[in-house]
Amino acid sequence: GAGVSQSPSNKVTEKGKDVELRCDPISGHTALYWYRQSLGQGLEFLIYFQGNSAPDKSGLPSDRFSAERTGGSVSTLTIQRTQQEDSAVYLCASSLVGYSNQPQHFGDGTRLSIL
Amino acid sequence: ELKVEQNPLFLSMQEGKNYTIYCNYSTTSDRLYWYRQDPGKSLESLFVLLSNGAVKQEGRLMASLDTKARLSTLHITAAVHDLSATYFCAVEGNNNDMRFGAGTRLTVKP
Numbered sequence: 001g002a003g004v005s006q007s008p009s010n011k012v013t014e015k016g017k018d019v020e021l022r023c024d025p026i027s028g029h030t031a032l033y034w035y036r037q038s039l040g041q042g043l044e045f046l047i048y049f050q051g052n053s054a055p056d057k058s059g060l061p062s063d064r065f066s067a068e069r070t071g072g073s074v075s076t077l078t079i080q081r082t083q084q085e086d087s088a089v090y091l092c093a094s095s096l097v098g099y100s101n102q103p104q105h106f107g108d109g110t111r112l113s114i115l
Numbered sequence: 116e117l118k119v120e121q122n123p124l125f126l127s128m129q130e131g132k133n134y135t136i137y138c139n140y141s142t143t144s145d146r147l148y149w150y151r152q153d154p155g156k157s158l159e160s161l162f163v164l165l166s167n168g169a170v171k172q173e174g175r176l177m178a179s180l181d182t183k184a185r186l187s188t189l190h191i192t193a194a195v196h197d198l199s200a201t202y203f204c205a206v207e208g209n210n211n212d213m214r215f216g217a218g219t220r221l222t223v224k225p
Contacts, residue, residue: 033213035215041217041218042203042215042216042217042218043158043203043205043215044215045212045213045214045215048212048213056210056212059212091157091158093158101146101163101165102163103148103160103163104148104158104160104213105160106150106157106158106159107157108156108157109157
C-alpha cells in the first residue's frame with residue numbers, strides 16, 4: 001500500500017477484555033515498530049521487528065502485551081485482560097531496514113479506550 | 116538506559132521570530148531523528164542526522180547534531196503559523212530500541 005495502515009482506527013472496550021491491533025507496513029519494509037502514545041505525552045517504544053523476529057521484547061509494558069509478525073509483513077499487537085491504563089494511541093511504523101539511515105513511516109494509529 | 120530530554124516542552128512564538136529547540140540524550144548514539152506531529156495526526160519525518168556535525172535544512176527548519184555533547188538542535192527561522200505542531204526528537208539506542216523525547220508543542224502566533 002501507499003503507507004502504513006493500522007486497524008481499527010478506534011477501539012472502545014470494557015476492562016478485562018482482550019484486544020488485537022493490526023499493522024500493515026509499507027510493502028518491502030523489513031523493519032516494523034510499535035509505540036504507545038498517551039494523551040499529551042511522547043512516544044513509548046514497545047517492540048521492534050526485523051523480519052518476523054523481535055530481538056528484544058523488554059519494552060512491552062507487561063506480560064499482558066504480546067506482538068507477532070508473520071510473513072515479514074502484517075503485525076498484530078495483542079493486549080490481554082485490558083486495564084484502564086492501557087488507554088492510549090498505539091502507533092505502528094515501518095522502515096526499509098531496521099536502525100539504519102532510514103526514517104520511520106508512521107501509521108495513523110489505533111486509539112484505544114478502556115472503559 | 117537511554118534517556119532523551121527535550122526543551123522547552125511548550126513554546127509560543129510570534130511570527131517572524133527565531134527560536135531553537137534542544138534535544139539532549141544520555142548515552143552514545145550517532146543516529147538522531149526529528150519528527151513533526153500535527154494535532155490528531157501521526158508523525159511525519161523531518162530530518163535524519165547520522166554523524167557528528169551533521170546539519171540539515173528544509174525551509175525554515177534546520178537541524179544539527181553534536182554527538183560529543185549528545186545534543187541536537189532544531190532551529191526555527193522567521194516562524195510562520197504553519198509551523199505550529201509538536202516536534203519530537205528520537206534517538207536510536209544500542210539495544211534495538213528507539214527513544215523519543217517528550218515533544219515540544221510549538222504555537223506560532225500572528
